[in-house]
Amino acid sequence: MASFIIEGGHRLKGEIVPQGAKNEALQVICATLLTEEEVVIENIPDILDVNNLIALLKDMGVEVRQLSPDTYSFKASSIDLEFTKTEDYMKKIAALRGSIMIIGPLLARFGKAVVPRPGGDKIGRRRLDTHFNGIMKLGAKLGFDEEKQLFSLSAERLRGQYILLDEASVTGTANLLMAAVFAEGETVIYNAACEPYVEQLSKMLVGMGAKIEGIGSNRLIVNGVTRLGGCRHRLLPDMIEVGSFIGMAAMTTSEVTIKNVSVGNLGIIPESFRKLGITVQQQGDDLYIPPQESYTIESFIDGSILTLADAPWPGLTPDLLSVMLVVATKAEGCVLIHQKMFESRLFFVDKLIDMGAQIILCDPHRATVIGLGDRFRLRGMTMTSPDIRAGISLLIAAMSAKGVSTIHNIDQIDRGYQNIDLRLNRLGANIERR
Numbered sequence: 001m002a003s004f005i006i007e008g009g010h011r012l013k014g015e016i017v018p019q020g021a022k023n024e025a026l027q028v029i030c031a032t033l034l035t036e037e038e039v040v041i042e043n044i045p046d047i048l049d050v051n052n053l054i055a056l057l058k059d060m061g062v063e064v065r066q067l068s069p070d071t072y073s074f075k076a077s078s079i080d081l082e083f084t085k086t087e088d089y090m091k092k093i094a095a096l097r098g099s100i101m102i103i104g105p106l107l108a109r110f111g112k113a114v115v116p117r118p119g120g121d122k123i124g125r126r127r128l129d130t131h132f133n134g135i136m137k138l139g140a141k142l143g144f145d146e147e148k149q150l151f152s153l154s155a156e157r158l159r160g161q162y163i164l165l166d167e168a169s170v171t172g173t174a175n176l177l178m179a180a181v182f183a184e185g186e187t188v189i190y191n192a193a194c195e196p197y198v199e200q201l202s203k204m205l206v207g208m209g210a211k212i213e214g215i216g217s218n219r220l221i222v223n224g225v226t227r228l229g230g231c232r233h234r235l236l237p238d239m240i241e242v243g244s245f246i247g248m249a250a251m252t253t254s255e256v257t258i259k260n261v262s263v264g265n266l267g268i269i270p271e272s273f274r275k276l277g278i279t280v281q282q283q284g285d286d287l288y289i290p291p292q293e294s295y296t297i298e299s300f301i302d303g304s305i306l307t308l309a310d311a312p313w314p315g316l317t318p319d320l321l322s323v324m325l326v327v328a329t330k331a332e333g334c335v336l337i338h339q340k341m342f343e344s345r346l347f348f349v350d351k352l353i354d355m356g357a358q359i360i361l362c363d364p365h366r367a368t369v370i371g372l373g374d375r376f377r378l379r380g381m382t383m384t385s386p387d388i389r390a391g392i393s394l395l396i397a398a399m400s401a402k403g404v405s406t407i408h409n410i411d412q413i414d415r416g417y418q419n420i421d422l423r424l425n426r427l428g429a430n431i432e433r434r
Ligand SMILES: CC(=O)N[C@H]1[C@@H](OP(=O)(O)OP(=O)(O)OC[C@H]2O[C@@H](n3ccc(=O)[nH]c3=O)[C@H](O)[C@@H]2O)O[C@H](CO)[C@@H](O)[C@@H]1O
Pocket: 023, 026, 097, 098, 125, 126, 127, 167, 168, 169, 170, 171, 172, 193, 311, 312, 317, 318, 319, 340, 341, 342
């Protein structure tokens, strides 16, 4: 498996354009299965997770054409459901989490779907109850083959229902929404996830002919239709990549402009970095991060130590807490990072501690970071990337460190960040892929 060799201490300077959003891409690519007509999607990132999903759809019989480097046409006029019984299908589903979102469309259009446990980050338990409970409420039968660890769903017809989700699951909401578009009558999905990813999916489905109200809220109302047509859709910039670049700029004392970020869709992300003391200036739809020799973590109004915690959208996304944690190691002051959703996402702090950072892992969900300001610089090290966001965070740490670092298992970074070495080297980083 490939590695990055990083020479730390180089400042970055210039402009960077964020890729299209990974998590939106995974949803809307699955949604192309809902119609036999052509769907064109623009701004698709060239990353492992997305390429694996596209390859899976091709194997299922979807005609896929790459119209330009980031624009693809999908035509799911004939689907080979036999393929979903093969070992190859099982292996490909297991490569990424987003693949779970093919069950909603398959069930809606063909009345059946099988899926093994999906892959994705190993960041703790990631149950699928929200998906299956919702889909069963619409009238599907669920089977589970213990030996093969295979879920199967079937339904003669789906019927609209009131569904109150037990948690605002992102992929769960997307799956239910796609299952509900053909369900007879009205489906209400309450406590729906309302990340921009889901909003974008809803808009695309409406563009295809679906009837959805409450878009962008946590109460989605779907009125079933009998067919969907083609459409053209453009992905938003990847807000997690935008956040990663903010953190990277601050940590490496760099001057970076992040272009065309779609500020209105970043929610609380810029403000959360500002709480760490980082200057984030909005210039039109760009974010300008000036070079900052030092930055100081704010306290709460009553003087107590700041906590950054994830919460369902519009709260702070859990996918940026690892980056924020790394960035805090170089700040002046103290912060408690509380990763509520995932229970194994903070273990990578061991590597930062070895690099010299002052962090106390209080329990699997909470870490206290004591920022050392410019009194200490992390030292380069050899490490392995456990998951996508820990991976980018370790890359940021290595870029700011004294000396050379090696990060193994960079597939984890390539899952979600397009040509990250080349794009950062263009700004002045020194990252070699080996
Ligand atoms: C492909 C994709 O889109 N992946 C994203 C999606 O994963 P995914 O859709 O798999 O994550 P879910 O939203 O289902 O949540 C994952 C886990 O978080 C916990 N949970 C979830 C919601 C909640 O309000 N409280 C709570 O505790 C649950 O234990 C759940 O199992 O959403 C996650 C949460 O934003 C992100 O980290 C992932 O990047």
